[in-house]
């Protein structure tokens with residue numbers, strides 16, 4: 342087969358043509374004195390010729406060495422691939438992690454636009470996994486209720502009446518200052534709670550006075566000593582602030598359980614450093630484990646300390662369930678110390694993050710429903726479910742999502758990405774690059790401008806209000822008075838083409854006190870035997 346000389350081969354031809362045109366233009370420019378007409382094209386082709394030459398001699402990108410200039414088209418297409426898919430190819434039910442339909446309902450509710458759908462469902466109701474809520478023959482009138490739940494057990498002197506739908510933990514640092522401001526103003530107007538995330542209780546959280554859940558992660562930001570350990574004095578001072586309604590010890594989150602985090606030195610600006618209580622321009626590390634405790638018993642003592650220092654505010658912890666025996670070890674520690682958290686937030690594996698390794702986002706941690714059901718039953722099994730409230734998070738954006746997890750044991754729900762959509766997030770998924778197109782997750786001042794605080798605060802408020810109204814309609818349609826009345830028998834799932842099971846069958850419940858009495862339930866029997874209040878590590882299994 343005849344081979345063309347290298348410069349004429351298809352992969353080089355564009356570069357060759359650019360070089361030839363540049364040479365002709367240069368000749369014209371020098372010898373024909375038509376500088377005005379030739380100057381601009383010469384500049385354009387000259388730049389292209391330089392880029393092509395750099396492509397050819399650089400050593401980092403193999404494709405560029407073999408396809409000088411033309412390979413850039415591939416990079417550009419790669420860059421805009423999510424947008425192309427989203428704008429031209431996605432159907433209503435497509436799109437991950439949130440389908441177009443799910444995003445649309447948030448946008449519509451946030452903008453107070455029409456949120457109804459014509460013609461009938463687009464879901465295949467005969468496909469495996471389809472789920473539905475049973476309605477009542479005698480629906481109740483729809484109430485205009487804020488739907489609140491009181492959090493705080495007997496050891497708490499300042500119980501908090503929380504909305505059943507709140508803003509999940511997202512730090513200043515992961516989110517822009519304007520995003521934090523808009524969320525907090527929305528929370529204040531709608532009387533719901535805004536979780537700080539582990540990045541500290543910043544000035545942007547404080548500016549507008551919306552209710553705060555202060556999350557304490559392993560970096561103890563805003564309450565740490567120089568060496569990164571927990572500082573009781575700093576915590577006490579900030580936690581006593583009236584705006585802080587609850588304190589949440591973060592053990593893990595679903596998108597990256599067991600993984601710490603580093604905010605690179607370049608992103609640790611003076612204001613982030615101030616908010617976190619760290620040095621500016623130095624890597625800001627969140628270790629993967631806490632230094633304030635290392636056993637379940639010590640963890641309970643730490644929770645008691647946080648509650649005391651906060652002046653008796655509801656204090657709990659957030660986790661994505663991992664080894665079952667570790668959570669049961671915490672349960673044993675509760676029983677042994679008689680120290681009980683006021684609440685536990687269960688985050689599902691499906692939860693979001695600013696940035697995490699793929700292996701962690703895809704394969705570590707228990708999905709929300711299994712985790713929630715496990716924790717709910719474990720607390721029933723040690724007879725303390727009535728004094729500990731459960732929050733749930735993981736892809737909860739619609740009223741149906743809320744109702745479904747409340748049926749499985751949640752007392753309230755949190756949403757992170759739902760509220761990001763209300764802020765204008767378009768799911769472009771470049772949060773980790775600092776190039777967020779909507780100003781939600783960037784520290785770049787010019788990009789942050791895109792997020793106009795009063796406008797987006799209004800949308801945060803609207804989204805919450807409209808979702809609660811939709812929830813009220815579901816509650817009424819099911820013949821109930823309050824979403825806390827949703828129970829497993831109210832929901833069904835298609836598990837094959839011919840079979841349907843109720844949640845009550847799919848998620849069987851333990852009897853009160855069953856674990857203490859010695860349960861034979863397969864989900865609990867072995868991990869309970871492996872759990873020790875003295876250590877998180879599993880006890881050896883009896884032969």
Ligand SMILES: Cc1cc2nc3c(=O)[nH]c(=O)nc-3n(C[C@H](O)[C@H](O)[C@H](O)COP(=O)(O)O)c2cc1C
Nearest residue numbers: 509510511538539692693694695735736756757758
């Ligand atoms: C941008 C971003 C930042 C987050 N930061 C934190 C954090 O600081 N602490 C935490 O516990 N969870 C954090 N999360 C997890 C959320 O709080 C929540 O648990 C999880 O995203 C599930 O909710 P979603 O599916 O509604 O997003 C973050 C999530 C996102 C999307």
Ligand code: SF4
Nearest residue numbers: 766767769770772777
């Ligand atoms: S618009 Fe894109 S980059 Fe910005 S928050 Fe949403 S997903 Fe992240």
